[in-house]
Amino acid sequence: MALNHTFDLNHPLLEAGLESPVNEDTVHDSFSQLIAEQSDNEGLSDAFELQQLQRDLDEEGQDNVVRLSRRRHDDRDRRKHQRNEEWEDDERQTDTLMGEQWSSDTLKVLSSMPSRTIGRSRGAIISQYYNRTMQLRRRRQSRPSIRDFSRSARPSIRGYGIEADITDAEGVEVSKRDRLVNNLQNLSVSDRVRMLRAMPLSVAEKSELRRLALQKERHSHSGRRIPCCSQLKYYIIIALRHSWYSWLSFLHSLQLWQVALKRVSGRFGTAVLSYFLFLKTLLFFNLLLFLVTGVFLVLPQAVHPPLLLDGRRRFSGLELLTGAGYFSDTVMYYGYYCNYTLHRSCRDNGGEPNMSVSNGTRLDCVLGHLSYKMPLAYFFTIGVAFFITCIILVYSMSKSFGQSFTIDKSHSILAMKVFCSWDFKVIKKTSVKLMSENIFIQLKELLAEVSYKSVQNTTCQKLGRLMVHGLAWAICIANTAACVFGVCRFSEYMHQNLQQSSRADLAAKNPLLNEASLLAVPVLVSLINLLLPGLFNLAAWMEDYDSPSVPTYVSISRNLMLKVSVLAVLCYHWLGRVAADPESIGLTCWETFVGQELYRFLLMDFIFILLDTLFGEFLWRLFSEKVLKRRRKPVFDIARNVLELIYGQTLAWLGVLFTPLLPAVQILKLFLLFYIKKSSVMMNCQAPRKPYRVSQMTTIFITLLCFPSFLGASVCVTYTMWSITPSTSCGPFRELKTMFQAGKRWVEELQKDNPNLSALAMAHAYLVENPLFLFVGAGIFLIVIYFHSQVVDGQRKIINLLQEHIENEGEDKKFLITRLQFIHEQNRTHTRRVKSQDSSC
Amino acid sequence: MGTTASKLGKDLLSEYQSNPFRERICHVFSTSEDKDGSLTFEDFLDLLSAFSDSATLEIKSHYAFRIFDFDDDGTLDRGDLEKLVNCLTGETDDTRLTPEEMRQLISNILEESDIDKDGTVNLSEFQHVISRSPDFVSSFKIVL
Numbered sequence: 001m002a003l004n005h006t007f008d009l010n011h012p013l014l015e016a017g018l019e020s021p022v023n024e025d026t027v028h029d030s031f032s033q034l035i036a037e038q039s040d041n042e043g044l045s046d047a048f049e050l051q052q053l054q055r056d057l058d059e060e061g062q063d064n065v066v067r068l069s070r071r072r073h074d075d076r077d078r079r080k081h082q083r084n085e086e087w088e089d090d091e092r093q094t095d096t097l098m099g100e101q102w103s104s105d106t107l108k109v110l111s112s113m114p115s116r117t118i119g120r121s122r123g124a125i126i127s128q129y130y131n132r133t134m135q136l137r138r139r140r141q142s143r144p145s146i147r148d149f150s151r152s153a154r155p156s157i158r159g160y161g162i163e164a165d166i167t168d169a170e171g172v173e174v175s176k177r178d179r180l181v182n183n184l185q186n187l188s189v190s191d192r193v194r195m196l197r198a199m200p201l202s203v204a205e206k207s208e209l210r211r212l213a214l215q216k217e218r219h220s221h222s223g224r225r226i227p228c229c230s231q232l233k234y235y236i237i238i239a240l241r242h243s244w245y246s247w248l249s250f251l252h253s254l255q256l257w258q259v260a261l262k263r264v265s266g267r268f269g270t271a272v273l274s275y276f277l278f279l280k281t282l283l284f285f286n287l288l289l290f291l292v293t294g295v296f297l298v299l300p301q302a303v304h305p306p307l308l309l310d311g312r313r314r315f316s317g318l319e320l321l322t323g324a325g326y327f328s329d330t331v332m333y334y335g336y337y338c339n340y341t342l343h344r345s346c347r348d349n350g351g352e353p354n355m356s357v358s359n360g361t362r363l364d365c366v367l368g369h370l371s372y373k374m375p376l377a378y379f380f381t382i383g384v385a386f387f388i389t390c391i392i393l394v395y396s397m398s399k400s401f402g403q404s405f406t407i408d409k410s411h412s413i414l415a416m417k418v419f420c421s422w423d424f425k426v427i428k429k430t431s432v433k434l435m436s437e438n439i440f441i442q443l444k445e446l447l448a449e450v451s452y453k454s455v456q457n458t459t460c461q462k463l464g465r466l467m468v469h470g471l472a473w474a475i476c477i478a479n480t481a482a483c484v485f486g487v488c489r490f491s492e493y494m495h496q497n498l499q500q501s502s503r504a505d506l507a508a509k510n511p512l513l514n515e516a517s518l519l520a521v522p523v524l525v526s527l528i529n530l531l532l533p534g535l536f537n538l539a540a541w542m543e544d545y546d547s548p549s550v551p552t553y554v555s556i557s558r559n560l561m562l563k564v565s566v567l568a569v570l571c572y573h574w575l576g577r578v579a580a581d582p583e584s585i586g587l588t589c590w591e592t593f594v595g596q597e598l599y600r601f602l603l604m605d606f607i608f609i610l611l612d613t614l615f616g617e618f619l620w621r622l623f624s625e626k627v628l629k630r631r632r633k634p635v636f637d638i639a640r641n642v643l644e645l646i647y648g649q650t651l652a653w654l655g656v657l658f659t660p661l662l663p664a665v666q667i668l669k670l671f672l673l674f675y676i677k678k679s680s681v682m683m684n685c686q687a688p689r690k691p692y693r694v695s696q697m698t699t700i701f702i703t704l705l706c707f708p709s710f711l712g713a714s715v716c717v718t719y720t721m722w723s724i725t726p727s728t729s730c731g732p733f734r735e736l737k738t739m740f741q742a743g744k745r746w747v748e749e750l751q752k753d754n755p756n757l758s759a760l761a762m763a764h765a766y767l768v769e770n771p772l773f774l775f776v777g778a779g780i781f782l783i784v785i786y787f788h789s790q791v792v793d794g795q796r797k798i799i800n801l802l803q804e805h806i807e808n809e810g811e812d813k814k815f816l817i818t819r820l821q822f823i824h825e826q827n828r829t830h831t832r833r834v835k836s837q838d839s840s841c
Numbered sequence: 842m843g844t845t846a847s848k849l850g851k852d853l854l855s856e857y858q859s860n861p862f863r864e865r866i867c868h869v870f871s872t873s874e875d876k877d878g879s880l881t882f883e884d885f886l887d888l889l890s891a892f893s894d895s896a897t898l899e900i901k902s903h904y905a906f907r908i909f910d911f912d913d914d915g916t917l918d919r920g921d922l923e924k925l926v927n928c929l930t931g932e933t934d935d936t937r938l939t940p941e942e943m944r945q946l947i948s949n950i951l952e953e954s955d956i957d958k959d960g961t962v963n964l965s966e967f968q969h970v971i972s973r974s975p976d977f978v979s980s981f982k983i984v985l
Contacts, residue, residue, distance in 0.1 A: 419909070
């Protein structure tokens with residue numbers, strides 16, 4: 001109501017009141033005085049004015065495009081009626097504006113109010129966007145130019161694009177559009193593109209606006225004489241931008257699995273789709289990791305193979321499962337990598353690879369100087385790969401969080417459910433019917449919840465529920481602890497087994513059996529990961545929760561607890577037991593062994609997911625249809641499947657240091673998993689019945705991927721690099737005290753060779769080696785988060801204030817409309833009385 | 842697709858035969874004078890553009906509002922909301938809300954979203970509700 005008004009400045013009292021907007025009371029006071037004065041004059045002119053209005057409105061017809069001048073007409077008339085009313089006459093106040101007793105004129109006036117025409121008239125959209133471009137221009141400039149302001153009265157609305165009253169009905173819309181085009185020209189290109197993209201007009205109109213904006217720009221440009229070089233620069237920039245857009249559209253057309261994803265979303269909707277999108281995201285992370293390690297580690301080492309001291313073992317089929325045997329001495333594992341500098345072969349040596357031991361000596365070749373320090377490369381590649389992954393993860397996490405975070409705590413559950421719950425992606429008829437049923441059930445539940453919220457549980461009931469919760473948690477925690485303890489003991493037992501067999505040299509007798517026994521621990525862990533979530537579901541079944549989203553969070557946290565504790569125990573086993581004393585189990589190269597273990601775990605995880613899909617989904621569906629005679633297929637448990645993906649990814653991240661080719665294995669695994677899961681879901685499952693908040697869940701999963709998963713993996717890797725002694729006879733870090741020494745040594749060498757680079761050495765010493773840097777960084781991070789949370793609090797308060805303000809304006813509107821109706825009724829009876837008097841005379 | 846003069850009747854959009862909003866979508870995006878809901882190529886482009894990944898929340902909420910406004914009067918009043926809920930819950934009798942529940946539901950919706958208390962939900966109020974639901978953008982999407 002504050003915008004798009006013109007005030008009649010003729011009346012002196014009104015003018016006086018409006019010129020001092022600071023004191024809003026004076027405005028109202030003068031208003032009431034005005035009304036009190038004018039209430040004596042009750043002219044017939046008002047009736048005639050109303051008839052004129054009606055005639056104008058009738059001529060309009062059912063046109064969608066509302067003339068702006070007519071709106072001003074209405075406002076002016078309405079205000080004239082206000083002045084003629086009595087202030088004390090309050091009898092006809094109604095609560096809502098839905099009375100059926102409104103006259104057609106009132107209804108027409110109502111329907112042409114600004115708040116109702118924004119949604120459907122092009123002119124309103126153009127004027128709205130004119131205001132917005134004006135605001136944007138003002139924000140971009142430091143001080144807006146005076147000529148942009150109109151001669152409007154109230155300073156508080158000055159500069160919101162209010163023009164003086166234009167009576168030319170035809171020219172209004174065209175000039176509005178011209179002004180919009182003018183504004184668009186004066187914006188920068190990116191702003192203009194963004195504004196155009198955000199306008200809810202049809203494509204034809206938008207392209208027309210764009211053409212006009214560019215055309216005028218070209219005209220104004222050709223007026224001046226531009227020097228040659230800046231014109232060239234201009235053309236280059238345009239060409240670059242065109243090529244960037246075409247590159248983006250090319251990338252978009254290369255979408256992986258587009259058809260498959262569309263089929264899944266057409267059948268199941270956005271919730272199940274989010275699982276597959278998460279899988280795709282993980283695939284890209286692994287692809288990036290594989291590219292980095294492949295180009296910088298695997299490729300150079302594969303091209304310059306080291307001399308092997310023992311002969312290479314024969315290939316038996318078991319390698320694919322255990323990762324040992326033939327694969328031990330390949331580029332797959334840490335042990336294969338050499339610790340010296342690789343050189344391009346020199347011409348005078350006849351093509352043999354030239355090798356030299358490290359300690360800084362470098363042989364110069366006649367051909368040129370291409371040396372590649374393997375230890376340094378290994379250290380920095382792993383570091384940089386983790387750093388890039390960290391940045392991408394944090395960025396996607398914050399973006400997802402920003403999208404799903406809502407400032408207002410939801411008061412409007414029902415409205416949101418009705419307006420936002422229809423998933424337009426679903427195409428299949430049966431799925432649409434299913435979605436309608438789900439929405440129906442959810443609406444019924446929400447209604448019941450909203451209306452019977454006042455039911456209070458007795459203390460006895462509350463206590464009972466608390467006890468049941470406690471019991472369920474106790475069961476889950478006890479089972480988790482028991483399983484973790486079991487894994488710990490079993491791995492210790494296997495460790496001792498290995499020690500014994502290495503001492504007694506039983507390995508020579510039955511190598512295959514020994515290698516197969518290495519699979520025992522992975523099988524146990526995967527079995528636990530498979531069975532225990534089922535137990536958690538059973539425990540959750542007996543619990544009773546108030547809101548539908550809490551059970552999901554509880555089940556996610558229980559599963560997470562299980563997986564984190566299992567991984568922690570395994571890390572302790574590898575880094576604490578195996579790495580500390582590798583000789584006792586007959587290992588010369590403990591890193592390769594740990595790498596192989598991780599490969600085995602990853603593979604077993606994949607095999608058990610396959611088994612779970614087969615038994616859990618396929619056979620269970622057959623069972624429930626044939627034996628239990630249920631109508632519905634089993635529900636696809638999204639949270640559990642995503643947690644399994646996160647677990648697999650954690651293993652991959654843990655293993656990159658020891659097995660540079662592990663990301664490739666993970667890529668293969670994810671690729672196969674996509675197709676298997678997709679076909680299983682299409683055949684065996686249905687969409688989740690309970691309401692599933694997609695953005696919130698996606699944010700939670702990305703956060704889980706970042707915090708326990710990636711953080712844990714990077715802490716382990718950092719600890720390995722920082723404190724654990726590498727094995728002395730294999731790998732790129734042999735003869736060093738810790739892996740970290742590789743970087744340090746290089747910096748020292750640089751400093752020795754070139755004293756000018758001491759600054760770099762100091763930076764390295766203070767930033768990378770000193771943990772204080774991490775603390776300071778974390779402190780700054782926390783301060784930034786605190787500031788942002790304060791800003792959000794302030795915004796929440798402002799939203800509440802504005803809401804109150806809008807309510808008050810609504811009251812004003814109601815009051816005015818009822819007054820209008822009242823006056824109309826009065827005048828109608830008055831004219832009828834006059835007419836009857838006339839006719840009777 | 843034919844020339845720009847050719848039109849797509851609304852019964853030919855076979856992908857959306859089962860979408861309960863198909864008629865409203867065709868009506869909103871159609872610019873034909875016969876008001877039969879047929880779409881030219883430009884209209885179809887507008888439809889896809891509004892439902893695409895890169896359309897902003899503003900555009901999507903604007904078109905969603907127009908789709909839900911069954912009587913095209915610029916606001917969502919009780920009649921519009923009732924028709925909307927019936928579309929959502931399906932055509933069959935056993936998935937319809939009782940009149941009592943419907944009345945309660947609509948009163949609750951109006952109470953929650955009608956800020957200026959005029960008995961209808963206008964575009965700004967609708968956008969206010971939509972902006973608080975982060976799932977809207979992902980569900981108001983048609984993938985081609």
